[in-house]
Amino acid sequence: MQQGILSILVSNHFGVLTKITGLFGRRGYNIKALSVGETENPEVSRITVLTEGDPAQLEQIYKQVCKLEEVRAAAILPEEQLIERELLLVKVCPGEKETGALMELVTNSAAKAVAVPDGGVIIEASGRPEQINELVERIRLFGVVELSRTGVTALQATGKALVDNAFQIGYSKFR
Known part of the structure; x- marks a missing residue:
């Protein structure tokens, strides 16, 4: 099993964290560390999740998270840019x-x-x-x-924001 860090931008409102963690629980995925906080935009929070699984499981976690309505952008952060x-x-x-x-x-x-x-x-x-x-x-x-x-917090070491990268490398949609 390998570890993966999932960075998720979500609408900053009541119940969003419960939906994210509930998804992990329902699917039987373990959360090893979790950190949450507002971003530069107070209407958006960043959830950073350290989880583990084989590459297919990590991809499945990512795909399930992206389906949630409150998710604005998401990415499995590449280890070499972490x-x-x-x-x-x-x-x-x-x-x-x-x-x-x-x-x-x-x-x-x-x-x-x-x-x-x-x-x-x-x-x-x-x-x-x-x-x-x-x-x-x-x-x-x-x-x-x-x-x-606190648990891990992380950013991708690029000059672009997660929402910009989501468009360019197909991580997720931005709403």
Whole structure:
């Protein structure tokens, strides 16, 4: 199985996310990560879905999503043109002797640390999912209290918008 990132532009109104995730559930497709937010146009939201399957399954997911009325444009983002990021927040309560090593790890990882009143530290980092996975494993040594990840968000590394690419490479229609 391979992973695929589906970028979907939808009308920004109540119930659209439920329709998208419901489609995945009804068809038995797994959502590994999901992020949603408004675009530069407040009437449009971008849904980024990390899913997995063989190439035929990924194509089938894409085709099913494109059939939904609220979908304005969609694409399976090509891996070679993919810019993807994830945000991590992790709370750690290191001992006095461990604080220096934790801060060195934070600095070397291009992360940020914020002290919390009870002696803990919240670390913020963003990067590719593999980088975040690696950082989480290294931070676990300091005793993770809580952890939150946003899931992947991504854009195609081209000079055109998704709706422009949809016309040119046949990804979807634009309504």
